[in-house]
Amino acid sequence: MLTKEEMPACPVATTVSLIGSKWKLLIIRNLLARPWRFNELKRDLAGISQKVLTDSLRSLESDGIITRTVYPEVPPRVEYALSELGESMRPIIHSMEVWGIAYQKTMSNT
Numbered sequence: 001m002l003t004k005e006e007m008p009a010c011p012v013a014t015t016v017s018l019i020g021s022k023w024k025l026l027i028i029r030n031l032l033a034r035p036w037r038f039n040e041l042k043r044d045l046a047g048i049s050q051k052v053l054t055d056s057l058r059s060l061e062s063d064g065i066i067t068r069t070v071y072p073e074v075p076p077r078v079e080y081a082l083s084e085l086g087e088s089m090r091p092i093i094h095s096m097e098v099w100g101i102a103y104q105k106t107m108s109n110t
Contacts, residue, residue, distance in 0.1 A: 018063050019089065023048055023056045028086065029093055031066060035081035065089070 007014050019025055026045055030036055036044075042053055057080060060066040065086040071077040082089075 015092075018065065019060075021056065023052055024060060025093070025096075027053075027056055027060065027080075028065070028082070028089060031080060031082045031086065032090060032093060035069075035079040037077065037079055041080070060086075 008017060019028060023045065026048075027041060030041060030044060038053070038057070041057075042048065042050065045053065048056075057066065057068070061068050061080075064083055067081050067083050069079050069081065071079070
């Protein structure tokens, strides 16, 4: 998690630094629906490498946006879910979806 001193002065830049990568946004999009396991995310996010997925999940967890739950089973089951902070991003992602739909419609009419 960024310290107050490490955060950019601009609030938009702060948000972009936390979720600004393509993969982080798509991971959050998926987790808005339900908790996911690592391999489910890997299969659903076509083109993401194992390393990038691992790094993105670790970063999102470190920043408090997602939680990682390990279940004491054999083999161990690990699920990723949005934290309360991550859930607070729901309106942001929804606004992006609405804007994207409108843009797609505009572009298909030209």
